[in-house]
Amino acid sequence: MxxxxxxxxxxxxxxxxxxxxxxxxxxxxxxxxxxxxxxxxxxxxxxxxxxxxxxxxxxxxxxxxxxxxxxxxxxxxxxxxxxxxxxxxxxxxxxxxxxxxxxxxxxxxxxxxxxxxxxxxxxxxxxxxxxxxPAGLPGQTAYIGWKEFANAKEGETVFVTTGAGMMVIQLAKQAGLKVIASAGSEEKVKFMKSIGADVAFNYKFTDTRGVLAKEGPIDIYWDNVGGDILDAALEFSAVQGRFLECGAISGYNTGHQPLKNFHLICDRSLHIHGVLMGHLPIAKYIGEFYATMLPKLASGEIKFxxxxxxxxxxxxxxxxxxxxxxxxxxxxxxxxxx
Ligand SMILES: NC(=O)c1ccc[n+]([C@@H]2O[C@H](COP(=O)([O-])OP(=O)(O)OC[C@H]3O[C@@H](n4cnc5c(N)ncnc54)[C@H](OP(=O)(O)O)[C@@H]3O)[C@@H](O)[C@H]2O)c1
Incomplete structure (x- = not known):
């Protein structure tokens, strides 16, 4: 032995x-x-x-x-x-x-x-x-959540938090949207620009509300963080906007804070979708995901x-x-x- x-x-x-x-x-x-x-x-x-x-x-x-x-x-x-x-x-x-x-x-x-x-x-x-x-949990969640819930139309504006997660930015650009993306370091901001974000900023030093006031309103919000940035996204949402709730990391370690702008969901007829991998229709998309995304990742068309x-x-x-x-x-x- x-x-x-x-x-x-x-x-x-x-x-x-x-x-x-x-x-x-x-x-x-x-x-x-x-x-x-x-x-x-x-x-x-x-x-x-x-x-x-x-x-x-x-x-x-x-x-x-x-x-x-x-x-x-x-x-x-x-x-x-x-x-x-x-x-x-x-x-x-x-x-x-x-x-x-x-x-x-x-x-x-x-x-x-x-x-x-x-x-x-x-x-x-x-x-x-x-x-x-990109071909695993975050990539599949982005791909399936986007296809299932974003209802994206060319020319619309999307805001993505933790944009350095990279996939949503690239899917949105391929669909012809204007992309606003945030992350917490200058290196990540540079990377988000390099993969196509039209507006990329560091939320730690740039006022999110100021950016959304200038670049919005936003038709789609891909939320990975929750908290005050979700409140800001509600504030600058378009009527019939879609909110894809994929994570709430701002509250994981320090506790979740209550929403102040909840009333805007009704006032603007917003559509809120929880996006959790385990609840997504994986079987419906997984074949298409591997067939389309793996070649694009291998060729560099989708960057990671x-x-x-x-x-x-x-x-x-x-x-x-x-x-x-x-x-x-x-x-x-x-x-x-x-
Ligand atoms: N729902 C699902 O089933 C599912 C599945 C997979 C992934 N996801 C989500 O997809 C995103 C990308 O996944 P990943 O694995 O590549 O993770 P990731 O983006 O590398 O890690 C999470 C990032 O969250 C940011 N963050 C931490 N605290 C924050 C705060 N208080 N406010 C704002 N941002 C904060 C940090 O980046 P900064 O430098 O930007 O602060 C951190 O790097 C994650 O947010 C994850 O929750 C969801």
Missing amino acids: TFTKNSRVLFNSVPTGYPVPGETTVYDSTQTIDLENVSLEGGILLKTLVLSVDPYFRVLMNGEGHPASFQIGKPLYGFGIAKVLRSENTGFAIGQHVFGYNLVHEEYSVVPDPTGLQIMDKVANLPWSVYLG REDVSHGLDKMGDVILAVQKGSNKAKAVVVVAED
């Missing part, structure tokens, strides 16, 4: 504000695994390659109250790509790659029931991490940027960076090379 280190990231305590690396989450390098002999219970053995770090992690850290909450003393889990090392399941072969939405944050995992995993084929010049970013960290020991820092906004682009942690 040969035991191999199988490090992991444990959820250690419920944070009161921003997650604290080493306290909220703990890197544990004491676990080992016998890769040759560990029982698979009819399932498969995975080698974790790359993990996605997402804003929603903070929602799962609130203790009880969310059906998918992280459990104290247990590893984190999330979207990721892994390679099959051993298999007792006829649906999965050694060497295949799989995509999972609840891959455990550890180097090697036994998955007794792998039916929820999706076998992936890689497009030659794209890294696996693309399947966690990633913020890649290496090693599970970095996970706590990357989680905090995503909450604080110091990540430069879609955050991923590479656990092992293919």
